[in-house]
Amino acid sequence: xxxxxxxxxxxxxxxxxxxxxxxxxxxxxxxxxxxxxxxxxxxxxxxxxxxxxxxxxxxxxxxxxxxxxxxxxxxxxxxxxxxxxxxxxxxxxxxxxxxxxxxxxxxxxxxxxxxxxxxxxxxxxxxxxxxxxxxxxxxxxxxxxxxxxxxxxxxxxxxxxxxxxxxxxxxxxxxxxxxxxxxxxxxxxxxxxxxxxxxxxxxxxxxxxxxxxxxxxxxxxxxxxxxxxxxxxxxxxxxxxxxxxxxxxxxxxxxxxxxxxxxxxxxxxxxxxxxxxxxxxxxxxxxxxxxxxxxxxxxxxxxxxxxxxxxxxxxxxxxxxxxxxxxxxxxxxxxxxxxxxxxxxxxxxxxxxxxxxxxxxxxxxxxxxxxxxxxxxxxxxxxxxxxxxxxxxxxxxxxxxxxxxxxxxxxxxxxxxxxxxxxxxxxxxxxxxxxxxxxxxxxxxxxxxxxxxxxxxxxxxxxxxxxxxxxxxxxxxxxxxxxxxxxxxxxxxxxxxxxxxxxxxxxxxxxxxxxxxxxxxxxxxxxxxxxxxxxxxxxxxxxxxxxxxxxxxxxxxxxxxxxxxxxxxxxxxxxxxxxxxxxxxxxxxxxxxxxxxxxxxxxxxxxxxxxxxxxxxxxxxxxxxxxxxxxxxxxxxxxxxxxxxxxxxxxxxxxxxxxxxxxxxxxxxxxxxxxxxxxxxxxxxxxxxxxxxxxxxxxxxxxxxxxxxxxxxxxxxxxxxxx
Numbered sequence: 001x002x003x004x005x006x007x008x009x010x011x012x013x014x015x016x017x018x019x020x021x022x023x024x025x026x027x028x029x030x031x032x033x034x035x036x037x038x039x040x041x042x043x044x045x046x047x048x049x050x051x052x053x054x055x056x057x058x059x060x061x062x063x064x065x066x067x068x069x070x071x072x073x074x075x076x077x078x079x080x081x082x083x084x085x086x087x088x089x090x091x092x093x094x095x096x097x098x099x100x101x102x103x104x105x106x107x108x109x110x111x112x113x114x115x116x117x118x119x120x121x122x123x124x125x126x127x128x129x130x131x132x133x134x135x136x137x138x139x140x141x142x143x144x145x146x147x148x149x150x151x152x153x154x155x156x157x158x159x160x161x162x163x164x165x166x167x168x169x170x171x172x173x174x175x176x177x178x179x180x181x182x183x184x185x186x187x188x189x190x191x192x193x194x195x196x197x198x199x200x201x202x203x204x205x206x207x208x209x210x211x212x213x214x215x216x217x218x219x220x221x222x223x224x225x226x227x228x229x230x231x232x233x234x235x236x237x238x239x240x241x242x243x244x245x246x247x248x249x250x251x252x253x254x255x256x257x258x259x260x261x262x263x264x265x266x267x268x269x270x271x272x273x274x275x276x277x278x279x280x281x282x283x284x285x286x287x288x289x290x291x292x293x294x295x296x297x298x299x300x301x302x303x304x305x306x307x308x309x310x311x312x313x314x315x316x317x318x319x320x321x322x323x324x325x326x327x328x329x330x331x332x333x334x335x336x337x338x339x340x341x342x343x344x345x346x347x348x349x350x351x352x353x354x355x356x357x358x359x360x361x362x363x364x365x366x367x368x369x370x371x372x373x374x375x376x377x378x379x380x381x382x383x384x385x386x387x388x389x390x391x392x393x394x395x396x397x398x399x400x401x402x403x404x405x406x407x408x409x410x411x412x413x414x415x416x417x418x419x420x421x422x423x424x425x426x427x428x429x430x431x432x433x434x435x436x437x438x439x440x441x442x443x444x445x446x447x448x449x450x451x452x453x454x455x456x457x458x459x460x461x462x463x464x465x466x467x468x469x470x471x472x473x474x475x476x477x478x479x480x481x482x483x484x485x486x487x488x489x490x491x492x493x494x495x496x497x498x499x500x501x502x503x504x505x506x507x508x509x510x511x512x513x514x515x516x517x518x519x520x521x522x523x524x525x526x527x528x529x530x531x532x533x534x535x536x537x538x539x540x541x542x543x544x545x546x547x548x549x550x551x552x553x554x555x556x557x558x559x560x561x562x563x564x565x566x567x568x569x570x571x572x573x574x575x576x577x578x579x580x581x582x583x584x585x586x587x588x589x590x591x592x593x594x595x596x597x598x599x600x601x602x603x604x605x606x607x608x609x610x611x612x613x614x615x616x617x618x619x620x621x622x623x624x625x626x627x628x629x630x631x632x633x634x635x636x637x638x639x640x641x642x643x644x645x646x647x648x649x650x651x652x653x654x655x656x657x658x659x660x661x662x663x664x665x666x667x668x669x670x671x672x673x674x675x676x677x678x679x680x681x682x683x684x685x686x687x688x689x690x691x692x693x694x695x696x697x698x699x700x701x702x703x704x705x706x707x708x709x710x711x712x713x714x715x716x717x718x719x720x721x722x723x
Contacts, residue, residue, distance in 0.1 A: 003083050004035030007047050008055060012141055012197040014086040016079045018045040018059035019172075021072040023179060029072070033083060040065035041182075045076065053198025056148070062187035070179040076193045077145065077173040087168055090139035093161055097137055099201060099473070099553060100128030100157060101423060109436050109469040113556045124166075126159040130424040131208060133201035134159070134171075137554055142197065144204035145173055148215050149191040150424030153177065154383075154397035178395045201553045202476070209480040216427040218481060225431050226483045226542045227372060227416055227518050229263030229303060234441065234488040234522030235497060237459060238269040238339070241283040242291060244524075251525045253298045257680040257713070258537045263372045263416070264295045265303035265520060274344045275315025277306045278364055292369030303372030303416075304365060308358050308407055309349065309379050309400075312341045317357060324354040326387035336381040346382045349403030350391035358403055362410020372416040375407075377434065380421035401425045418485055418518070423477075432483040432518055436470025438462030439487035439508075439522075441498035443630050444582070456499050462487070464500070464508045465630075468580040471515045472558040478516060478546045486512055488522030489539070491532040496524070506535055506610055507578060507632040513539030513653040514561045514576045514634070516546030537681065543654050547576060550595050557581045559589055562596045565654045568675070569662035570646075572638040573598065574609075574654060577624045584629035591622045591635065602639060605688055607648035609634040609655055614647060614686065614706045644672065644689050644723060647706065651683040666720075672709060674719040682713040685721065693723065 006016045018034040020043050032039040041061050048056040059076035063069050079085035089096060094115040101110065114123050131146030147155030153175035160169040175190045182188065194211060196204040213223075230248055232240040249264050270288070272279045280287050292302035311318045311325065313333075318325065325333045325345040338344035347354045365373060382403070383396050391399075400422060408429045411417060419426045420434035440462030448454040471486040478484040489512045491505040492498045500508075512519055519542060525533075547563035561576030573596055577589050594600040606615035606622055610633070615622070617640055624633050636648040636655040644665040648655035656663055661676030663685065672687055687707045689695075694704055709721040 002035050002037055003033045004045075006045055006057065006077070008195070010053060010197050012088050012143060013079060013195075014088060015084040016077055017083060017085070018043050018074070018076050019078045020059070020061045020074045022061075022182065023070040023072055024065075025068065033078070034059070040069060043074075051198070054196045056192040057195055058190050058192050060187055060189040061182070063182045063184050066184050068184065069182045071177040071182045071188065072179055073174045073176050074188070074190050075172045075174040076190045077195065078170065079168070080170040080172075081162070081168055082170070085170070087134070087143065087171060089134070089136035089141040091136045093166055093168060095136050095138065096134055097553060097556070098126055098132070098134045098159065100126065100132035101130060109466050110473040111469075111553060111556050111558075116556065124161050124163050126157075128157040128159070130155055131205070132157040132159070133205065133553065135201070140200070142199070142201055142204070144196045144199070144201050144208065146194050146208045146212070147173075147175070147191050147424065148194055148211055150212075150216065150397070150427055151401035152398055153191050153395060155191065155193070155424065176395065176397070178389070179392070180395060181392055205476050209476060212427065213480055218428045222428060222431055222482055223479045224483070225416060226516060227263055227418070227432060227520070228261040228540060228542065229265055229300075229372070229519075230261060230521040230525065231265040231267055231303075231488055232269070233267035233305070234439065234460070234490055235492070235524045236269065240267065240269040242286060245291065246294060248525050249295055249298050249300060252300065255525075255533070256299070258533060259521070260541050261519070261521065262301055263303040263520075264300045265305065265372060265374060266291070267305040267374070268339050268376075271340050273312035273315055273340045274307060274338050275311035275317045277308070277361060278368065288370075289368045296369065301371040302369055303374065304370045305374040305376060306361075306365070307339070307376045307379055308361055309347045309382055309403060310336070310338055310344045311347060312338065312344050314341075318345060321353070321357075324348055324351055324357070326382060326384070326389065328386050329388055334384055334387045336384065339376075346384070346387065347403070348390050348399070349382065349406070350389040350394045350399040355402055355406040359406040359410040362407045364410075366411050366415055371414070372418070373411060374418045375420060377420035379419070383422075397422075397425050404429050420485075423481075427481050430482050432485045433477070433481070434485045434487060435474040435477065436467050436486065439464055439467040439490070441490050441492055441500050443500065443504045457495060458497055458499055464504065465580050465582070468508065468511050468578060469557055471511050471517060472549045472561065472578070473552065475515050475546060475549045476552070484515065484517040484546070485520075486515065486517040489519050489536065490522040491535050492523045492528060493532065496527060501630065502531070503628070504630045505532060507580070507630060509535050509539050510576055510610075510632045510634050510653065511561075511578060513542070514547040514563050514574065516542055538651070539653050541658060543657050547574075559587075560591070560595075563654070564597070565657035567657060567660065567662050569664045570638070572636060572656070575635045575637055577627060577633040577635070579627045579629050579631055581629065586626040586628050589624045589627060591624065591637075593620055593637075596637070598637065605638045605640055605645070605647055607636040607638075607655065607686060609636060609648060609650070609653060612650055612684075612686070614688070642690055643667070644687055644693050646672070647686040647688050649683060649685050651679055651681065651711075669720060669722070671720045671722045674711070674721065677711070677716060677719055680713050683711055685709045685711060687723065689723065695723075
């Protein structure tokens, strides 16, 4: 077999090649490697070295058969054991870790230790979209790869293993073309593939996401708008009514200082059927336009959930245009799962008239007064392999991108758009993206078989623990491609359509607050106990940045978050320690100051936010021991000074980053001076007093060195707190 291998100077990737898969008119499918003689297509590669161990790889396919062909896919990188290809991480695959947006939703939510018994059923084959990483973290050998452009070709990674001996069968990074016609003499090139074996995944993905942001021309406004609000789905599901929406909206209007949110989002349950997105059922007698106006009069912005690419057979759009839906190869409409209806059809966005209908729908939603739109994950269903597009010259991802562009054009640039699928194809169009499975008011699903209809006191199928892992594993995308949406933030306790303990609600609020994702409240707020409302208040409003996952890829279930915080007076770090491991038991963790970007030789004050406790002065590291399952610690870390200094607050999880423009000691007035108070709620500041400043009046947890100072929440101006 004559295969021309890629020129990659590395011992990690051995004998990789480009390849293509084509199909002729009789249905014969042929796989062709670069350099293969007497093949229907000629496959060539182009490798551009960015630096040692890092390349951009492209592949070109030209039809040399003299007859029309259908192009199924091109793989610019194929590491195939059949062709002598190898991945050398210094261990067998059972010692590898894999990361990517997999089609298999598990508790790991992207990170998989292949030797773990939990993955025995799925570890022989992984399918990942857009990007991936793999390696052996013990040997510090890694591969990170990702496609740099989206919207024309769907980039996927297929990682397969030999079941008998569990060795690598193949890794293919392929661009799918969905049987696109390839005329005699025609050629097509893949989008560039980023390949990095020089860096650990965290560093490589940081570079990769930045390159994508530039290639996709993602504007800063798409990366920096972190929405806050309330949504109907998690508590009410499809049983939501007009009165329920208004009850929660009025409650929020009365508690605006405590829970400052912007949007009120109506989810599934209002519509008559898919395709009739502006027509309401009997539970919403006044209609959507009226409801949007009521929400605005209460001081909030209306938001709406829709699936614009799904249509019911009884909808007007289908009855008038049955030729606008995707058909299978026998000419019948492809049927997929719906919401108001059990089975629905899919709009074919390769048809210009169908895209125009989608654009008009977006414009109508905006005209009705909605300023935020949530697209459901079900909108991924147009990618179904069963479908055949009306315009065969387009790939399915091209058609989806065109559909999303049409919807965005109708909504206008000012409307906030949240998507829940098609990561790459959504870049530059969406303001936010759901980055994990459904959340729910339970910690995990150990006690029920949710996939077979078993339920506890929470009526849905989601749970918090997997969403914690998603929020932490995909933190690197936040404010690079969009704002991450971890799903609903809830704090209701067991018995109120919930199985959650107080500690579990604190942990979930901490993850949402530190990672800086969308904060969309999901409870029936009038029934929430005051202590639980207080928990939610401590992560609102969001800070201007999100935490980094310190142990990303180092642990299958990450536990350590680092949020650098600053105001006009100082800079500090907030560390999050999260026990969300599926094997529920107390665990020990270490906050290594060097891993947090701190000077390991310097002394730091540590303050426990949720406990309100001063933890003393530490150097090098701090050990968190016996942290129970489902619990967390949030610890402020500030460099020691020789004057009175702020340790933290009980007002906001950033401990000074949101509450004030600055907090400083004024020696002339012997007082802490708070400038630009932003939160109109009462609470406390905790101030450390070096020995020469101490007085008998110091009183915080019995520690003479710490003074607790009360603030009344007046907001604005300058606040002087005498010591």
